[in-house]
Amino acid sequence: MKTRLLITCAAAATVATASACTSQAPDEDAFVAPPWVPVSAQLAAFDSCDDALAGIQDAAITAFSNWEPNELLRSDEEFAADSGAASTESQPQAASDDAFSGTNNAVAGVDEPDIVKTDGTFIYSVVDYDAVRVVDTRSGEVVAERAIADEAWDHKLFLGDDELLLMSALSVEDGDEYVSEFRLERLDPASLDVLDTFTMEGSMVDARLVDGEVRLAIGSQPQIQPVWEQLWSGDVSDDDIAEAVRDTELSDWLPSYEVNGEAHEVDCAEIAHPERFTGASVSVLALPADGDWTEASPQTVMVDGSTVHGTTDSLYLAHYDYAWGEDETNAESEIYRFVFADGKARLAGEAAVPGTLLNQYSLSEYDGxxxxxTTEQASGGNCGVWNDCAWEVAPDEPSEPSKSTVTVFAVGDDALEETGSVTDLGVDEQIYAVRFIGDTGYVVTFRQTDPLYTIDLSDPANPVVTGELKITGYSGYLHPVGPDRLLGVGQEATAEGQTTGLQVSLFDTAASEATMLDQYHREGADSAVQWDPHAFLYWEDAAIAVIPVSDWDMEYGSGVVVLDVGADTLTEAAWIDHSDAGADPYNTQVLRTLVIGDQLWTLSNAGLQANHLGGDYASTAWVGWQ
Known part of the structure; x- marks a missing residue:
């Protein structure tokens, strides 16, 4: 597959320099690069389609000035991988004899896409990139199976009342190159027959299912092959690039889409843009989960947003923007709020905060x-929270150390207005985990030790840090496990910050500063929960946490550890793995865990296994895929 350029936030880093862009099209005045604008989230609409094309071209010419190929390059596969008064935080799941668990969602009532779903009788899964399968838990048999095309990947599912929704990323041949395409299919959950299809150029940023409505955020990159060829020729002037950009059409920059095979284009009136942008876009739209799709109404924003947080009323899209100046580095995350009415998304507020977000748990809407x-990195480190820069740029002089901030905004009908903030959390460290529960926030920062900050948010105008618990290691995920109890999943570490293995911590959060009650440690191991919260299960009725483990201490092994969560203790109750499947050990890594009635089900690329819930956790069934 051909590698293609993605205009990312790295482009912005090369764009907003102090010098003006010297590029110009023939017979046109030089286009001056817009300066860095703090709080640049304010969006504007284009006056017409011609105005939209000219504006996008101007922004792209600026973005391509002084570009460095190695700084901007990412493949389509890498792009796809990134990818009320009451509290809306998801609460622990209660159980009864016929109860079953769902996806570990961030917000109650807002479902997130995942590789497995269940209705308590059937388990629907899409693993190993080869098929969608339906397993009847009563008989332990695969009752429906549908193969998936080889060119598709990154499969996720939603389960509605009477429909199964399959989301996939595809590589689609377009002339001499391949482009990324997002596909959403509505399937009959019994037969897996396709009932409706929606496709759009680009890749899914994220999605939510709320009250029978699928809300999508799809990121797209422009299809401007002649410009890429100019940029990669190795001998090109700003004027040559500008001329190639001026030869593009609006359809080259905006994604096309199809609803049940009928082609559509994004409406020029539905495009919004910040003052500084690069040419990438994110389209937000909604479709009814029960199908009968005939049209869609995307709202497209000219940003390359990568983080989505959904509530019952809102969908928040965060976009990271930064620039190297002559004297200092500027960086912020721009946040756009969308609301939905009659199946259409509407932009309903914009804001900006300093630094980067870790993930969707860095956002929380509560009581209006x-x-x-966010974390502000030190100059030279504004490449994301994991410092995974593809380029090396460092200032000549040392600058301020990193620090983290919690900012609060009032959510209005059409605006986000800052009310207060608290900063200087974890100076010279970065955020590893965040959890907001009611009017309290918990923030973990780490470099050598793990400060767990407790933040009182009851007064939105005056957030206050009330506690700073320091222990070795860190938590990469935080989860409430009952009143005044918080569970952290992460890594133990030495006093120098060297990680040593999986650590699960139980915290008492009743006081203004959290205290540590007990810990579980597994030397040389880690858990996907640290970066994928969907892998975590807490089952309230049995008071257990189920955590997938990859163990590298001696030789590779994997499974799940079941922890009994007491009032002040953590105790290993069981270890469950799929080693008896006889498959490659990497193929038997447990990816997800579900509770259905009195059975604990574990899912891997090799199959599904049932164990009795409680007691000795004896195995009761195995459903293999081969």
Missing amino acids: HLRVA
Whole structure:
């Protein structure tokens, strides 16, 4: 597959320099690069389609000035991989004899896409990139199976009342190159027959299912092959690039889409843009989960947003923007709020915060306010929280150390207005985990030790840090496990910050500062929960946490550890793995865990296994895929 350029936030880093862009099209005045604008989230609409094309071209010419190929390059596969008064935080699941668990969602009532779903009788899964399968848990048999095309990947599912929704990323041949395409299919859950199809150029940023409505955020990159060829020729002037950009059409920059085979284009009137942008876009839209799709109404924003947080009323899209100046580095995350009415998304508020977000748990809407946790990296490190830069740029002089901030905004009908903030959390560290529960926030930062900050958010105008618990290691995921109890999943570490293995911590959060009650440690191991919360299960009725483990201590092994969560203790109750499947050990890694009635089901690329819930956790069934 051909590698293609993605205009990412790295482009913005090369764009907003102090010098003006010297590129110009023939017979046109030089286009001057817009300066860095703090709080640049304010969006504007184009006056016409011609105005939209000219504006996008101007922004792209600026973005391509002084570009460095190695700084901007990412493949389509890498792009796809990134990818009320009451509290809306998801609460622990209660159980009864016929109860079953769902996806570990961030917000109650807002379902997130995952590789497995269940209705308590059937388990629907899409693993190993080869098929969608339906297993009847009563008989332990695969009752429906549908193969998936080889060119598709990154499969996710939603389960509605009477429909199964399959989302996939595809590589689609377009002339001499391949482009990324997002596909959403509505399937009959019994037969897996396709009932409706929606496709759009690009890749899914994220999605939510709320009250029978699928809300999508799809990121797209422009299809401007002649410009890429100019940029990669190795001998090209700003004027040559500008001329190639001026030869593009609006359809080259905006994604096309199809609804049940009928082609559509994004409406020029539905395009919004910040003052500084690069040419990438994110389209937000909604479709009814019960199908009968005939049209869609995307709202397209000219940003390359990568983080989505959904509530019952809102969908928040966060976009990271930064620039190297002559004297200092500027960086912020721009946040756009969308609301939905009659199946259409509407932009309903914009804001900006300093630094980067870790993930969707860095955002929380509660009691009419949005809380946002971010980390500002030291100059030379504004490449994301994991410092995974593809380029090396460093200032000549040392600058301020990193720090983290929690900012609070009042959520209005059409605006996000900052009310207060608290900063200087974890100076010279970065955020590893965030959890907002009611009017309290918990933030973990780490470099050598793990400060767990407790933040009182009851007064939106005056957030206050009330506690700072320091222990070795860190938590990469935080989960409430009952009143005044918080569970952290992460890594133990030495006093120098060297990680040593999986650590699960139980915290008492009743006081203004959290205290540590007990810990579980597994030397040389880690857990996908640290970066994928969907892998975590807490089952309230049995008071157990089920955590997938990859163990590298001696030789590779994997499974799940079942922990009994007491009032002040953590105790290993069982270890469950799929080693008896006889498959490659990497193929038997447990990816997800579900509770259905009195059975604990574990899912891997090799199959599904049932164990009795409680007691000795004896195996009761195996459903293999081969």
